[in-house]
Amino acid sequence: MSRYATTDLHGCLHTFRRLVEDELRLTSADTLYLLGDYVNKGPDSKGVLDYLMQLQATGYQVHCLRGNHDHALLDEARHRHRWAWVGLPGRQPTLRSFGVRRASDIPPCYLAWLDALPYEIELPDFVLVHAGYNFALPPAEMRQDYVTMLTTKKFVFDASRLGGRRLLHGHVPRPAAQVRTQAAQRPGALGLDSGCVYRHNTDFARLSALNLDTWEVTQVPNCEPAYPIGRR
Template sequence: MRRFAATDLHGCLRTFRHLVEEELHLRPADHLYLLGDYVNKGPDSAGVLDYLMQLQAAGYQVHCLRGNHEHELLATIHGEPNANGMWKLAAERQLTLTSFGVARAAAIPGRYVAWLNALPLQLELPDFVLVHAGFNFALPPAEMREDMQSMLYSKEFTYDPARLAGKRLLHGHVPTPVAEVQATVAAKAGAIDLDTGCAFRLNPELRHLAALNLDSWKLHLVENREEPYPIAVR
């Protein structure tokens, strides 16, 4: 059994499939932990969700957390106030909706909505704590692990291993240059951001999907393999 973690797929189905099938050669006994943001920005949000559900249905141990983009998509679907602010560009909104074959978020089929609704915010392993963005370590311990805002949206925090029983923290959310991620992994840092900005295919410092082997500490990198799409520069 092997354990891998990756994050921020953002609709990049071809890249993710290559990671799973050609780079990791994922086996049903392996565990793949995904830290959120499967939708928006890239070309095939629905395809990514379909593939994740197919892997799970086929018996693969694929564990998925909720990211802020899933959270905001659900809010948009349910018509909650200000939810439409999730898409910065009209082209991004159109890419996402077109992938689902709908004209508005509320028409996204229920099977996707149910899957998204069931995503947890965090996951704890014997040696790692997994979350999409991070924690507010200034909060009391019980509140820290219940603060949805920080778990989905934190962009910076001061990691405190004592608050996580000495466990390392794996997260995504903030696109980070590949070289910087490689350095934090090589140092076996206490908190590691695995988001190497896969969707930003024209940014040479980013444009990769990263997966970390949680036992060997090998960092697997796959460059963006999507056909051209309009949202490409960060």
């Protein structure tokens, strides 16, 4: 049995399925952790959520965290408007994938699934979060600072505030080669987002997965049907 983590799917269903089925060859004895951002920007947000829910329903050990895009979509659908939802190019593919005009028209089962997503997952050797933490705060406050946990783009890592555990996160795209190089060093904190959705950018356009026990990185090139997206 193996443990894997990946992140920032952004509607890239074909690429994610290739990772799970062809590269990792996930079994029900394995565990897969996802670090958030399943929706927006890419072509098939609904398909990604359907597949994740299907894996969970059929006995696969798939554990999903909340990302800022998931949180923003949920807020928009429930008219909370505490967060600015992504701009038109980012949200229209999401609405189109559900066949709706407004986020509030997304079927309740999807919204309930998003609403149940935790902000972090704690393992014996890792803490998983979407973006990171404000390590200047006391540990108890740090892990209730949900805005930072979902949106921070930089932090100074302090393992002592995570009980000596390493940190895995996504949120900020990094060149795929950089993710591989950093993982080989087994650092205290590792960002796994290699910008899968940015299919026109040859430095990104990869979905990265880390084996939490061997530190091996598996990367799958974006293999979605053509869709409009910037190079970032």
